[in-house]
Amino acid sequence: xxxxxxxxxxxxxxxxxxxxxxxxxxxxxxxxxxxxxxxxxxxxxxxxxxxxxxxxxxxxxxxxxxxxxxxxxxxxxxxxxxxxxxxxxxxxxxxxxxxxxxxxxxxxxxxxxxxxxxxxxxxxxxxxxxxxxxxxxxxxxxxxxxxxxxxxxxxxxxxxxxxxxxxxxxxxxxxxxxxxxxxxxxxxxxxxxxxxxxxxxxxxxxxxxxxxxxxxxxxxxxxxxxxxxxxxxxxxxxxxxxxxxxxxxxxxxxxxxxxxxxxxxxxxxxxxxxxxxxxxxxxxxxxxxxxxxxxxxxxxxxxxxxxxxxxxxxxxxxxxxxxxxxxxxxxxxxxxxxxxxxxxxxxxxxxxxxxxxxxxxxxxxxxxxxxxxxxxxxxxxxxxxxxxxxxxxxxxxxxxxxxxxxxxxxxxxxxxxxxxxxxxxxxxxxxxxxxxxxxxxxxxxxx
Numbered sequence: 017x018x019x020x021x022x023x024x025x026x027x028x029x030x031x032x033x034x035x036x037x038x039x040x041x042x043x044x045x046x047x048x049x050x051x052x053x054x055x056x057x058x059x060x061x062x063x064x065x066x067x068x069x070x071x072x073x074x075x076x077x078x079x080x081x082x083x084x085x086x087x088x089x090x091x092x093x094x095x096x097x098x099x100x101x102x103x104x105x106x107x108x109x110x111x112x113x114x115x116x117x118x119x120x121x122x123x124x125x126x127x128x129x130x131x132x133x134x135x136x137x138x139x140x141x142x143x144x145x146x147x148x149x150x151x152x153x154x155x156x157x158x159x160x161x162x163x164x165x166x167x168x169x170x171x172x173x174x175x176x177x178x179x180x181x182x183x184x185x186x187x188x189x190x191x192x193x194x195x196x197x198x199x200x201x202x203x204x205x206x207x208x209x210x211x212x213x214x215x216x217x218x219x220x221x222x223x224x225x226x227x228x229x230x231x232x233x234x235x236x237x238x239x240x241x242x243x244x245x246x247x248x249x250x251x252x253x254x255x256x257x258x259x260x261x262x263x264x265x266x267x268x269x270x271x272x273x274x275x276x277x278x279x280x281x282x283x284x285x286x287x288x289x290x291x292x293x294x295x296x297x298x299x300x301x302x303x304x305x306x307x308x309x310x311x312x313x314x315x316x317x318x319x320x321x322x323x324x325x326x327x328x329x330x331x332x333x334x335x336x337x338x339x340x341x342x343x344x345x346x347x348x349x350x351x352x353x354x355x356x357x358x359x360x361x362x363x364x365x366x367x368x369x370x371x372x373x374x375x376x377x378x379x380x381x382x383x384x385x386x387x388x389x390x391x392x393x394x395x396x397x398x399x400x401x402x403x404x405x406x407x408x409x410x411x412x413x414x415x416x417x418x419x420x421x422x423x424x425x426x427x428x429x430x431x432x433x434x435x436x437x438x439x440x441x442x443x444x445x446x447x448x449x450x451x452x453x454x455x456x457x458x459x460x461x462x463x
Contacts, residue, residue: 017041017374020082020107022068022098023089024051026343027113027139029058030363031086031370036060038374043077046089068098071105080106084373088113100131109373109380111135115253129425134380135373142369143316143341143362144257150339150358151246151262151312167421167428167444168226169197172236174218180235186210188235193228193430195420197221197446198390205387207418207446221385223420223430223444244268247310247335249296249326250317251275251282254341254362258314259289272296272305297322299329308333315340320347324354331355378459380442391447393456399439400461409433416448417455 017040021028024046032055035042042061045068046052055063066073068089079085085102087095092114099112114120114136119127128136174180179188185196185208196208200219214220222232244267248255251273259282262269269289273279279293294301296317307313313330315323320342327340332355339358340351351359372381380394397403403411408419408431422431423442429435437443447455 017083017376018078018081019043020045020074020077020079020085020102022046022085022087022095022102024048024055024063025088025090027088027363027366028086029055030367031088032059032061034367034370038371040374043082045073045077067094069094069101071101074098074101074105082107083376084108085110086113086370087111092116092119096127096131096133096136099133103132103134109134111137111370111373113137113139115140117141117253117257137366137369138253138257139362139366140253141257142365143254143360144261146360146365147254147258147314147316147339147341148261150360151244151267151314151337152265167423167430168224168229170222170224170229170232172220172222172232174214174216174220174236177216180214181216184211184213190235191224191228191231192432194222194224194232195418195430197223197418197420198385200387205385205390207390207416207448209415225428225430244311245309246270246312246314247272247305247307247330249313249315249330250323251278251291252316252318254316255314256282256285258316259286263288270305272301296326299333302329302333307335310335312337312339320344324351324356327351327356328354378456385446389449391449391452393445393447393452395443395445395456395459397437397439397441397443397459398461401439401459402462403437403443403459404439404441405462407434407436411458413458414447414451414454416451417445418447419443419445 019035019040019042021032021044024044032042032044036059044055044061044063045066047067049065052063052065055061064077079102085099085107087099089095095112099110103110110133112133118124120136120138198205198221199208199212224232246262246267246269248259248271251271255271259269259271271282271289271291272294273282274295279291283291292305307330313335315326317323323340327338331338338356340356342359342361343363372383375382378396383392419431421444422429422437
C-alpha cells in the first residue's frame with residue numbers, strides 16, 4: 017500500500033518503522049530537516065521537508081495516489097488540516113491523531129465529519145482503553161469502542177439459571193438497540209444466532225448503544241460496580257480517560273496528581289473519582305493514600321523512567337496488581353523483574369490500531385476477536401450493491417456473518433431484520449475467516 021505519514025516525531029517514526037517491516041511504500045513529511053535526515057537514513061522510506069498543512073507539499077508526496085494518509089504531528093490543528101487536505105486531494109483514507117478531547121467530543125462539534133476525515137485517533141484514549149481491558153475481570157463491561165463511542169461492545173458472563181438459560185436468544189425480548197455478537201463456551205467461540213440458547217458459564221459479547229448498557233446488565237444480573245480499588249498515579253489525559261471509563265463501571269477510583277490546576281480540572285470532569293493533589297514520587301504520599309491496599313495501581317505520569325520507578329514503589333508497598341505505561345517497547349522485557357505486573361506500550365497500542373486500517377477496497381478497519389477466527393469489520397456500503405437495495409433479511413448474507421451496527425452519517429444504530437442499509441453507510445459486522453470474501457461481495461457494486 018502507498019502510505020503518507022505527516023510528522024516524523026516519536027509516533028510518526030514508530031509507524032514508519034512498522035510499515036517498512038510490513039513492506040508498504042511509505043512517504044514521510046516533517047518540518048524538521050534533522051528528523052527528515054534521520055528518517056531517510058534509518059528506514060527504507062522517502063522523507064520530505066515541508067509543512068503537513070500545505071497542499072504543495074502534500075502534492076509533492078504523491079497524496080493523490082495514497083491509500084492512507086496518517087497525520088501524527090505534535091499539533092492537533094495541523095493534523096486535522098493535513099488529514100482533511102489529504103482526503104480532498106485524493107487519499108483513499110485519512111487519519112488524524114488528536115490530543116485534545118474536544119476534537120472527539122460530538123456534543124460540541126463533529127470535527128471529523130466536518131473536515132472529511134475518516135478517523136480521529138487519540139493515543140491517550142487508546143492507551144486508557146488498553147489499561148481498562150487489563151484491569152477488568154470477565155463480565156465487567158466495555159471491551160472495545162467503535163464509532164467514536166456511539167457503539168459499545170460488552171463481554172458478559174451468564175452466571176446463574178434464569179431467563180437467559182431458559183429461552184433461545186430470539187425470545188429474550190432484547191431491546192432493538194442490542195445485539196448478541198458472539199458466544200464462547202469452553203474453548204469454542206461462534207457468532208450468535210437467534211436460535212442459540214445460553215448456558216451457565218457462557219461468555220457473550222453484546223453490541224449496543226451506550227444508553228442500553230443498564231438494560232443488558234439487568235438481563236445478565238450483573239452487579240453494578242465492583243469493589244476493586246484502582247489508584248492512578250498521574251492525572252494526564254491517559255489517566256483522565258482511564259478514570260472516566262472505570263468510574264462508569266463502578267470501580268472505586270483515585271487519581272494522584274501533583275499540579276493544582278490539573279487537579280481542579282480532573283475534579284470538575286470526574287463524577288465519583290477521588291482526586292488527590294499529591295506528589296506521586298514521594299513515598300510518604302503513596303503511603304498516606306494507602307497505595308499498598310490498592311487492588312490495582314496504574315503508573316501513567318508521562319515519562320517511562322518515572323512510571324517504572326513509581327510502579328516499583330507501589331509494588332514494594334503491597335499493591336496487588338501494578339501496571340505502568342511505557343513508550344519504549346524495549347522496556348517491556350525488564351518490567352516483570354522490577355515487580356511490575358503489566359506494561360502497556362503506547363506505541364504498540366497505536367501500531368495495532370494502525371494495522372487494523374491497512375485494508376484494500378471497502379474495508380475501513382479489520383480486527384480479530386479473541387481466538388482469531390472471527391473478524392470485526394467496518395465496511396463502506398457502495399451504491400449499486402445488493403446491501404443497498406434490499407432489507408437486511410432479504411440480503412442473504414452467509415450464515416457465519418452478522419451485521420451488528422449501521423452507521424448513517426453521525427448516527428449509529430443496531431439494525432433489525434426489516435431495516436435497510438443506504439448507499440455510503442458504514443456497517444459493522446462479525447464475519448468468520450472463511451466467509452469474509454463472500455460477505456464483502458454484498459457491499460460492493462453488483463455490476
